[in-house]
Amino acid sequence: MKELLGAIIMFGALIGVWYWIASKFRRQGIGLFTRHFVGVICGVGAFMIAGILAAGTGLFEPKPTETADSVNSAEAPAAAGDEAPGDQIDGADAEEVAATSAKHDEPAAEAVEQAAPEPAPATPTESIAQQREEIEAKQGIGIDVPAFTRRFNASMQEVDLPLRFNGNLPALKDDHVQRSFYEMLNDRIVLMITAKPHSDGILEVLITGSGDGTPQSGANIMLSASSAFAATSSQLASKEALLMTSDMLKQYNDTGEQVEVVRNGLVYSYSSNDLFGNMFAVSPVKD
Incomplete structure (x- = not known):
């Protein structure tokens, strides 16, 4: 409506000045061609001045343009085929992840500082050695830290994200019965692992992401989570993992409750x- 009003004002200025100049010159006996030519020139000048004034008063508001990153990350796949897993991200999913994170808009580093997982200390009812043996005997997710690290980084390379996990498993502290550690993939995505006390077997994987509100940050969180999912099982391809994370997001948005999917003996x-914002976890099926 504002644009229409602005256009009426601009064309009104053009026609009004044209008519006024032509009428004035006609009364002075100036020829038809000359008076209308000068009238058109002056009318165009008035048209431009009116446009500048209209824009200054807010009648014309430029529409926001999308950045290249936003367009690429929010673009839905044209068809299933040989495209890279990253191309299969649903734009609405990426925006939802980013928007959910943006409500608290807290970088992952700050969140981890507040609530980083600590290795479980021994309880006084049992000796440290006994508890360590019990935890070591527990069923893990079926992969150790070095293998998970290799698979995760390969999957991240496959989706063309320059984020890597080092997998620097810390030494077991004297008063702890298991090992837990985290690494920052970037300033908003954290990968946390809980491992057994003696071997490098993984008990649980947790990846969290707090986006900055842009679709690209949401896409990065989804790709990191799906890569972590795919790294836990050789039977779960990167594309399948990405589709699974997308389905989980949709279910969560519908119910508002934690979503769990059981596949290949893992939850x-x-x-x-x-x-933490968005939280994706992998753990063994409990007995």
Whole structure:
């Protein structure tokens, strides 16, 4: 409506000045061609001046343009085929992940500082050695830290994200019965691992992401989570893992409750909270 009003003002200025000049010159006996030519020139000048004034008063508001990153990350796949897993991200999913994170808009580094997982200390009812043996005997997710690291980084390379996991498993502290550590993939995505006390077997994987509100940050979180999912099982391809994370997001948005999917003896879950933002986890099926 504002644009229409602005256009009426601009064309009104053009026609009005044209008519006024032509009428004035006609009364002075100036020829038809000359008076209308000068009238058109002056009318065009008035048209431009009116346009500048209209824009200055807010009648013309430029539409926001999308950045290249936003267009690429929010672009839905044209068809299933040989495209890279990253091309299969649904734009709405990426925006939802980013928007959910943006509600608290807290970088992952700050969130981890507040609630980083600590290795479980021994309880006084049992000796440290006994508890370590019990945890070592527990069923893990079926992969150790070095193998997970290789698979995760390969999957991240496949989706063309320059984020890598080092897998620097810390030494077991004297008063702890298991090993937990985290690494920052970037300033908003954290990968956390809980491992057995003696071997490098993984008990649980947790990846969290707090986006900055842009679709690209949401896409990065989804790709990191799906790469972590794919790294836990040789039977779960990167594309399948990405589709699974997308389905989990849709279910969570519908119910508002934690979503769990059981595949190959593992529980894959998604939830969200105000501290960590988006939380994707992998753990063994409990007996």
